[in-house]
Amino acid sequence: MLDNNFKKEEFKKSVRENVKMLYRKTIEEASQEQIFQAVSLAVKDVIIDNWLLTQKQYEKDDPKIVYYLSMEFLMGRALGNNLINLCAYNEVKEALEELGFDLNVIEDQEPDPALGNGGLGRLAACFLDSLATLGYCAYGCGIRYHYGLFKQKIENGFQVEVPDNWLKDGYPFELRRPEYAKEVKFGGYVKVVYDPATGRNNFVQEGYQSVLAIPYDMPIVGYNNKIVNTLRIWDAQAISEFQLDLFDKGDYRKAVEQENLAKNICDVLYPNDNHYAGKELRLKQQYFFISASIQAAIEKFKKSHSDLHDLPKKVTFQLNDTHPTMTVAELMRILLDEEGMTWEEAWEITTHTCAYTNHTIMAEALEKWPIELFSKLLPRIYQIIEEINRRFIQEINNKYPGNQEKVRKMAIIYDGQVKMAHLAIAGGYSVNGVARLHTEILKKQELKDFYEMYPDKFNNKTNGITQRRFLLHGNPLLADWVTDHIGDGWVTDLSQLSKLKVYADDKRAQQEFMNIKYQNKVRLAKYILEHNGIEVDPRSIFDVQVKRLHEYKRQLMNILHVMYLYNQIKEHPEMDFYPRTFIFGAKAAAGYVRAKLTIKLINAVADVVNNDKSINGKLKVVFIENYRVSNAEMIFAAADVSEQISTASKEASGTGNMKFMLNGAVTIGTMDGANVEIVEEVGEENAFIFGLSSDEVINYENHGGYDPMQYFNNDPDIRNVLMQLINGTYSNGDFELFRDIYDSLLNTKSSDRADTYFILADFKAYAEAQKRVEEAYKDEAGWAKKALLNTACSGKFTSDRTIQQYVDEIWHLDKVTIDK
Numbered sequence: 048m049l050d051n052n053f054k055k056e057e058f059k060k061s062v063r064e065n066v067k068m069l070y071r072k073t074i075e076e077a078s079q080e081q082i083f084q085a086v087s088l089a090v091k092d093v094i095i096d097n098w099l100l101t102q103k104q105y106e107k108d109d110p111k112i113v114y115y116l117s118m119e120f121l122m123g124r125a126l127g128n129n130l131i132n133l134c135a136y137n138e139v140k141e142a143l144e145e146l147g148f149d150l151n152v153i154e155d156q157e158p159d160p161a162l163g164n165g166g167l168g169r170l171a172a173c174f175l176d177s178l179a180t181l182g183y184c185a186y187g188c189g190i191r192y193h194y195g196l197f198k199q200k201i202e203n204g205f206q207v208e209v210p211d212n213w214l215k216d217g218y219p220f221e222l223r224r225p226e227y228a229k230e231v232k233f234g235g236y237v238k239v240v241y242d243p244a245t246g247r248n249n250f251v252q253e254g255y256q257s258v259l260a261i262p263y264d265m266p267i268v269g270y271n272n273k274i275v276n277t278l279r280i281w282d283a284q285a286i287s288e289f290q291l292d293l294f295d296k297g298d299y300r301k302a303v304e305q306e307n308l309a310k311n312i313c314d315v316l317y318p319n320d321n322h323y324a325g326k327e328l329r330l331k332q333q334y335f336f337i338s339a340s341i342q343a344a345i346e347k348f349k350k351s352h353s354d355l356h357d358l359p360k361k362v363t364f365q366l367n368d369t370h371p372t373m374t375v376a377e378l379m380r381i382l383l384d385e386e387g388m389t390w391e392e393a394w395e396i397t398t399h400t401c402a403y404t405n406h407t408i409m410a411e412a413l414e415k416w417p418i419e420l421f422s423k424l425l426p427r428i429y430q431i432i433e434e435i436n437r438r439f440i441q442e443i444n445n446k447y448p449g450n451q452e453k454v455r456k457m458a459i460i461y462d463g464q465v466k467m468a469h470l471a472i473a474g475g476y477s478v479n480g481v482a483r484l485h486t487e488i489l490k491k492q493e494l495k496d497f498y499e500m501y502p503d504k505f506n507n508k509t510n511g512i513t514q515r516r517f518l519l520h521g522n523p524l525l526a527d528w529v530t531d532h533i534g535d536g537w538v539t540d541l542s543q544l545s546k547l548k549v550y551a552d553d554k555r556a557q558q559e560f561m562n563i564k565y566q567n568k569v570r571l572a573k574y575i576l577e578h579n580g581i582e583v584d585p586r587s588i589f590d591v592q593v594k595r596l597h598e599y600k601r602q603l604m605n606i607l608h609v610m611y612l613y614n615q616i617k618e619h620p621e622m623d624f625y626p627r628t629f630i631f632g633a634k635a636a637a638g639y640v641r642a643k644l645t646i647k648l649i650n651a652v653a654d655v656v657n658n659d660k661s662i663n664g665k666l667k668v669v670f671i672e673n674y675r676v677s678n679a680e681m682i683f684a685a686a687d688v689s690e691q692i693s694t695a696s697k698e699a700s701g702t703g704n705m706k707f708m709l710n711g712a713v714t715i716g717t718m719d720g721a722n723v724e725i726v727e728e729v730g731e732e733n734a735f736i737f738g739l740s741s742d743e744v745i746n747y748e749n750h751g752g753y754d755p756m757q758y759f760n761n762d763p764d765i766r767n768v769l770m771q772l773i774n775g776t777y778s779n780g781d782f783e784l785f786r787d788i789y790d791s792l793l794n795t796k797s798s799d800r801a802d803t804y805f806i807l808a809d810f811k812a813y814a815e816a817q818k819r820v821e822e823a824y825k826d827e828a829g830w831a832k833k834a835l836l837n838t839a840c841s842g843k844f845t846s847d848r849t850i851q852q853y854v855d856e857i858w859h860l861d862k863v864t865i866d867k
């Protein structure tokens with residue numbers, strides 16, 4: 048019996064009480080949503096006891112703290128996950144059954160807190176889970192967006208964005224903490240005041256507008272260890288509500304302005320993945336949550352420590368990409384202006400407290416703020432960055448005397464722009480990439496000059512995922528099977544999955560493994576029938592690509608290949624063809640026109656293929672609407688084939704690839720991101736690798752690209768498929784609908800380079816790899832072995848391993864256990 052605070056009868060009583068108190072209803076009268084709220088409150092009650100215990104322990108032990116600063120936390124639903132980590136899932140399931148409810152249905156009432164776009168935000172969520180489970184003192188710091196990532200509806204094949212009002216019924220797992228509110232200042236000007244007492248100039252921001260940052264805390268429950276950490280997300284509130292005296296002084300205009308400023312800061316998450324939009328409101332969001340978080344962290348530090356020079360021994364600020372890079376300047380501001388330190392002292396502390404993770408080499412994702420915008424909104428912060436830049440350029444000049452080229456490439460402020468990545472590298476003690484290949488590309492290409500200057504700052508931390516959510520919760524059948532075979536140690540030590548390798552050739556194990564996969568496919572088929580009205584055969588190969596829609600991820604190559612297969616089947620009806628279901632799920636950023644058109648193309652192909660009786664259901668195409676964390680868990684569990692087909696060098700790591708692998712899907716992919724390490728773990732014979740290497744791609748790019756026309760001219764299969772984009776085959780005779788996609792592949796005029804992502808160059812290699820997939824799948828035992836080995840070899844990709852590496856090599860945190 049696992050150690051938890053759940054007593055079934057007490058729990059049932061508490062649910063009844065909660066329904067009564069919240070809704071003045073009996074259990075029988077309550078709706079499922081109301082039961083969800085009541086159950087969540089009962090669970091929260093247990094969590095809060097542990098939350099208090101954890102806080103006490105931290106006060107006693109005074110461990111080093113990591114603040115994981117991130118614009119995004121893609122948490123997904125909390126109820127099921129909390130029950131899993133409290134080891135109370137089965138008890139609560141039974142308790143609810145006795146009350147006449149199905150826990151799965153109750154879980155489905157919870158809105159997915161979608162405060163993130165994709166991989167970067169979900170990584171942050173997995174990291175928080177691992178930090179709590181491993182017993183490290185960590186705070187997530189972010190923004191309480193009132194609207195998370197939009198919900199996706201598909202209408203007539205097109206994506207339509209619907210606002211995600213996740214707070215509308217109240218979110219039971221958050222706790223408002225107004226007593227810890229912080230003031231954040233925008234605009235105005237900086238006044239220099241000479242202080243004769245110290246002989247120093249003091250810098251005072253005046254004429255500014257203020258916003259009050261109110262923290263909301265969410266519990267992060269560690270697995271079976273009583274530790275509960277905190278995700279603190281900040282909401283904005285007008286300060287005038289607190290300081291009514293402003294009105295008395297007649298400063299009505301300022302009060303109204305502050306009111307307006309506060310109103311929209313936390314309205315909505317920007318829906319771009321891997322893309323920088325340069326909006327003023329986004330800059331406001333960044334400074335808002337950073338200023339509040341850093342102020343709170345310093346205040347907390349000072350409560351139990353007397354000397355701020357010790358900050359680096361007790362605190363690390365980890366910057367999740369450049370979005371929180373304001374941290375460097377804000378910390379400097381506090382140390383200089385509020386603590387009265389010298390520049391040298393403040394810089395010494397800052398550069399030993401901040402650390403930066405780079406998540407992409409995509410040029411369009413690099414944050415570069417125009418200095419007019421920046422200096423107007425954040426005058427003091429801008430001033431500090433100017434001084435950081437002045438000294439940094441001096442350092443470059445000392446190291447490379449007379450080398451203007453170096454200054455041009457590395458300066459923090461250049462060409463009228465503030466370059467956030469340069470600030471993050473200069474202002475921190477660690478720079479890490481998120482997969483081995485990605486880190487190598489940073490060192491050799493993107494950040495070459497910085498690597499040359501600070502080789503010791505650079506390190507790799509290959510991403511990981513939490514098995515608690517993506518196997519234990521998402522795939523209970525497989526989780527039980529694994530536990531039956533090797534015990535349950537894998538839940539907190541995923542490397543133990545390697546013990547499954549001895550079953551790779553065991554007929555019975557293979558059959559059980561594939562039978563579980565089949566049942567998960569049946570579960571997904573049911574979901575697809577309910578949501579898409581499409582009937583799919585769970586015996587067909589489930590070939591899945593779910594991730595954000597982006598050209599570099601090449602969903603287009605996948606659907607072009609489906610078009611190619613369809614042509615083959617039509618031309619050779621007698622051909623031996625193993626039935627296949629191609630499943631897509633992807634949100635496109637609201638303003639990303641070509642990505643949205645690709646969604647339309649996928650749905651258009653689905654319409655034609657799924658309704659063609661002549662192919663006897665050999666091919667099905669499904670676009671799953673509103674792909675998100677909750678349906679992802681079910682989709683990974685049901686996949687046979689994992690599509691990881693990005694243009695080599697472009698996907699920094701990928702994390703979906705790891706979730707598929709853990710669930711026994713076999714990868715078809717390029718040697719990109721973490722795929723490289725996946726193949727290293729599972730063996731090339733248990734994956735289907737194809738296409739250009741990252742070196743080849745980079746080499747083409749450095750020499751002006753390549754010529755896709757040659758493929759069009761020389762390969763009739765490719766030509767056929769491309770012509771179908773503009774001859775109405777998938778658009779009821781409309782030649783223009785998909786012309787932009789056609790042009791993007793062939794016409795240099797429509798984009799700076801035709802086929803920027805090498806789709807035609809890799810197409811045939813991809814088709815050939817897909818052929819190998821089909822052949823391999825026909826061999827039942829052979830496939831079962833591959834699938835089983837993927838699970839067995841996925842141990843490396845737990846976020847527990849990633850976090851332990853961050854702890855050992857960057858953060859140096861102390862492990863905490865709750866005294867019994």
Ligand code: CRA
Pocket residue numbers: 165166167168170320321322368406407412481510698699700701702720
């Ligand atoms: N879009 C990368 O593209 C990576 C995640 C998490 C991304 C993924 O390959 O797995 O980060 N980059 O490290 C990003 O957001 C701003 O850059 C992503 O999610």
